[in-house]
Amino acid sequence: MPNPTPPPAARLTELPKPVFTDDRATLYLGDAVELLPLLPEASIDALVTDPPYGLSFNGQAWDDASGFRESLPHIDTSAMSAPEVFETWCTAWAAGALHALKPGAYVAAFGGARTWHRMVRGIENAGFEIRDQIAWLHTTGMPKSMDLSHAIDKHHGVERTDRVVQTTDHDGVLGATRTVLSKGTPVTEDAQRWQGWGTALRPAFEPIVIARKPPEGNVVRNVLKHGVGGLNVNGGRFAHDRWPTNVAFDAAQADALDVLTGTWQGESLSRKFPIFRFDHKASTAERPRAFGVSHATVKPLALMRWLITLVTPPHGVVLEPFAGSGTTVEAGALEGVRITAFEKDRAFVPLIRARIDRSDSHE
Structure with a gap:
């Protein structure tokens, strides 16, 4: 495995001036692979992110091998396949995150069903422990299948x-x-x-990896020293104080489950899982537009708030290396944590600012 950290001559020597900063969030414009190693060591309490999946989404360079290669000028990727490049890129950003996170800090990162294993391997290669995964089940995914x-x-x-x-x-x-x-x-x-045959299933879940930077010594000592290392079980409880699970539903999936299983002792089965009352794709109201620009892969706000609560200590600092439209930034502001965010595409900066401004109206 090549060294994922760029040599000093191939990267900035200090963080650029942020494009936005206040008491809720700081946003930097730039490539996460280049910027993450420049954060102060062991300064971040948690990482919650929705990174590119490596699926060449709508032919966008930021989600395919060409874009990942641009982020890795210090590594010879010429002989690598596209999946190998994606895994190497995941190792690179995860290595930078490992540097910035406190010992014992948690990571919650979304992935795509077809490439998630590469992302998980990349995160593990960087030095993280893989602790769990959360299966986010939804109903409105469309199959990209050939008839x-x-x-x-x-x-x-x-x-x-x-x-x-x-x-x-x-x-x-x-x-x-x-x-x-x-x-x-x-x-x-x-x-x-061959009538009735296709090439793909309808996507109905997205995996979220739960990883942790190895603690210093045992978990108890690490928590007392660094203030991180555990999951906020009480903060993540749902439906009459149930323990948070590693499966989460949207409302339509929960309703379908109840139709199939009925009730037992007056209780529906879906109540045993967290249910987020939103569609798989965030509603139009949740999708900010600024100067005619919008983002195609917006995650629902309620889900991001739950993840932040689960992995972040109160008033902690959350890292989002791939800010996109700013859902994680807005969720962090609403949950009372501080966000440090990176975004490579300048066009999305107004969307993120709109998210931050909108969080004021929710308070």
């Missing part, structure tokens, strides 16, 4: 005649049926044989 039958007809040069059909799927707006455009009836024998 094999339709693709086979196209491969054979056969054009299907599209047809309008009625489906009984409930669209939530227009009633029990809706009009859709079908891709037509399979034409070739091969296409008929």
Whole structure:
């Protein structure tokens, strides 16, 4: 494994001037891999982040191998596959985070189902302990699947005649049926044989890794010395003081679970898990726009607040290396912790500022 820390000649020698700072948050513009090693050592209480997943989301450079390679000029990645580059990049930012976090500090980091193992390996390679994972279950993910039958007809040069059909799927707006455009009836024998086959499942969960910087000595001594090392169990309780679990639902998933399982002794099964009353994709109200700019991968605010509460001591300092639209920043302000955040793309700075300003109205 190559050394993930850039040599001094290839990086800044001190943090740049922040683009924003007040008593709630400090925001720096720059690459997290370059900036993280410049934070004061052992100065951060927790890390909560929604980093790039390495899935080439919408063809964006910040989520594919080309963007990760740009962040790693000190490492020869020319012979690496895209997944290997992603893992190396994860090791690089995690190594910088390890430097900045206090001994015993926790990490909560989202990942994609197809690349999460690479991120976890990267975090572990940097020196963290992997403590757990949280499965965030949701209902509105859309499958990116190839219709094999339709693709086979196209491969054979056969054009299907599209047809309008009625489906009984409930669209939530227009009633029990809706009009859709079908891709037509399979034409070739091969296409008929593969009708109903695809290449992907519908995404219905996102994993969140829970990691920890190794404590100094035993946990009790570490907590007393550094003020971190445990999880805020009481702060993360839900539904009549239940112990926080490593599975979390959105409301629709919880309702579906109750329909399938019914109740036992007057209690629904979903009450045994934390339920966040939001859609998988944050609502329009939660998606800030500034000067015509918005962000495509906004996490719901309630979930981020719960994660911050779970891993951060009261009035602690939380690190978000990939601020994006600023959901973690806003969540931290609402939870009364201080946020240190990095964002590489200047276009998102107004969104983050809007999040910080909006947190005032919630207080």
